[in-house]
Amino acid sequence: MSVDVSQCRACGHRVYPARLWCPACGHDRAQAVAVEYAELQAWTAMPAKGADAPAIIATARACPQGPVLVLRLEEMPSHAGQRLRLFERRMQGQSLPWASVLPA
Known part of the structure; x- marks a missing residue:
């Protein structure tokens, strides 16, 4: 399970959703x-x-090097900093980022 993000081939900067040009370079x-x-x-x-x-x-920073994602959570988290497992779920014909909270 995972979410696909876009990574620049020149500088390695990651974004989501994908852009036509890298915002960094x-x-x-x-x-x-x-x-x-x-x-x-x-x-x-x-x-x-x-x-x-x-x-x-929720907003969450993909590990280890970003980007920040806006996503849906399957359950209520308890605190900022919790680790999440990312996955995509198809809704209304689109793959959207979701996450489940991992046990501490």
Whole structure:
């Protein structure tokens, strides 16, 4: 399980979602790189239409070298800095980043 991010072939800078040019160096060639883990930075729970549980939206920094992702969590975290396992889930025809909280 992982999320694909875009990595510049010239300088190694990583972004998500992919860009036409690297925001760090302007190079126009990138490659997809799979990232499996992230560190939770912040989250919020939002009421979800027609669902019993709230939708948990979070920001997390992919490990070891970024980028920051906006993603959905499967369960409520307990604190910033928690380690997350990343994966993609297809919703409405798109692959979107999700994560599960790893035990401490």
